[in-house]
Amino acid sequence: MDSCATEPPPQVSRRERNKRRVRERLYSAAIELIVEKGYDHTSIEEIAERADVARGTFFNYFQRKEDIITEWGERRRTALVTGLDEEGVFMPGSIARLHRCMAVLVRINQEEPQLTTSMLTAWVRAGRPILEDPYVAEVFADIVDSGVRHGELSPALSPVLAGNVLRDVYLGALYRWAKQPSDATDSLAEELRQILGLLLDGMAGPRTG
Secondary structure, three states: OOOOOOOOOOOOOHHHHHHHHHHHHHHHHHHHHHHHHOOOOOOHHHHHHHHOOOHHHHHHHOOOOHHHHHHHHHHHHHHHHHHHHHOOOOOOOHHHHHHHHHHHHHHHHHHOHHHHHHHHHHHHHOOHHHHOOOHHHHHHHHHHHHHHHOOOEOOOOOHHHHHHHHHHHHHHHHHHHHOOOOOOOHHHHHHHHHHHHHHHHHHEOOOOO
């Protein structure tokens, strides 16, 4: 018997499966209502009713309504990681990887434009841009760091600073896009493409040959 064989994942108990289903129902109900009515006009009572559970059940899974924002953010981070892996963003070529990273972010937002608009407003009001770890900035910084080490980007460039700048311009473009009519789906991709092009002109290392 191969001692290195992968062991099967532990089975999840029926109780745990039921808990996950209830949590998902609550989250889905909240998202549906937020799209329909907006975050501020959605109550915990309405979420529980839509999920067909008692009001108190909500607090078994989320301490307060703001935790829906946290869940939304965590799911977006998971979607980003999955999207980057699927797009091959970790392959060599930092400039191409930056473009692909922006493309994945655009896709995540455009898949659910109404939800993004509603939750983005709530996310900002809750102070999350300041309170949360700047995950997107860290992703950008890692890509820039690779570019600096491989001579694709200027050796004088600070990956952390560049990551923060890229996150800032991404969020700025996202806020502007969120104010656009629902049919302006291409404006985010185009603005980020142009912004990234302008930044890369300043970050690119000297060309040889």
